[in-house]
Amino acid sequence: MNVVHSFEPIVGPGATTLVLGSMPGVASLAAQQYYAHPRNAFWPIMGTLFGAGPELPYDARTERLRDHRIAVWDVLKLCTRAGSLDSAIVESSIVANDFESLFAQQPNIDRVFFNGAKSAESYRRHVATGLPLPRVEFTRLPSTSPAHASLDLAAKTRAWASAFSRGPASENVE
Numbered sequence: 001m002n003v004v005h006s007f008e009p010i011v012g013p014g015a016t017t018l019v020l021g022s023m024p025g026v027a028s029l030a031a032q033q034y035y036a037h038p039r040n041a042f043w044p045i046m047g048t049l050f051g052a053g054p055e056l057p058y059d060a061r062t063e064r065l066r067d068h069r070i071a072v073w074d075v076l077k078l079c080t081r082a083g084s085l086d087s088a089i090v091e092s093s094i095v096a097n098d099f100e101s102l103f104a105q106q107p108n109i110d111r112v113f114f115n116g117a118k119s120a121e122s123y124r125r126h127v128a129t130g131l132p133l134p135r136v137e138f139t140r141l142p143s144t145s146p147a148h149a150s151l152d153l154a155a156k157t158r159a160w161a162s163a164f165s166r167g168p169a170s171e172n173v174e
Contacts, residue, residue: 001080001090004029006097009073012066015106017164022118023076025084025145033058034072037084039146041153042115045160071106073097075122085147086118096126103133110136113163116143139163 006023027037035042043061047053052064065072080093103109114120120140141163142148142156151159 001082003078003080003093005078006074006076007032007034009071009097009102010034010062010065011071011073011102011106012069014069014108015066015071016069016108016110018071018073018102018106018109018112019115020112020119020123021072021074021115022086022122023074023079023081023089027084034062035144037146041144041146041156044153045144045157048157049161049164069108071102071109073102075119075127086116086145089118094122094126096122099127099131103131103136112136112138113160114138114140116141116145116148118143 004023021034024034025037025040028034030036043052043054046061046065047055050064050068050070052061052068054061056064062072075096076089077095077097078093079095080090081088112123114123117140120138123138142151142159144156
């Protein structure tokens with residue numbers, strides 16, 4: 001078992017959408033890049049939706065996301081885990097990131113997309129109870145992890161595209 005630490009968020013001024021993973025996997029930690037596993041669908045999906053695909057250098061991809069007012073972070077700041085699987089995270093070891101500060105620094109964030117079930121569950125258990133955000137829309141999306149093989153890339157891309165196409169939560173109010 002290893003204690004693993006997440007990265008600083010990818011975030012620029014005026015971010016409106018926050019994509020949350022759980023904790024970077026072994027390949028991401030080694031590369032010091034979000035979603036670095038070559039079979040993770042995150043960057044191919046971001047390429048289809050925003051031109052931030054894996055063919056670009058990492059810095060160019062993250063800049064494209066910032067240009068589209070998209071922030072990326074993980075729910076967990078640190079945890080104990082063997083390997084990369086979310087199922088291997090020792091629940092009692094979890095320390096959540098400081099979302100109160102992030103939301104204070106980024107007041108335009110009005111929707112949060114969870115990259116899979118573990119990030120949504122971890123946020124609910126370790127963050128949400130102490131951080132009421134009535135104007136923020138929360139949506140769980142299919143995990144982009146290669147371990148989540150029940151959906152292919154096309155199905156994952158459709159789900160993510162549908163979520164992003166709804167526009168900011170403030171535009172969804174009737």
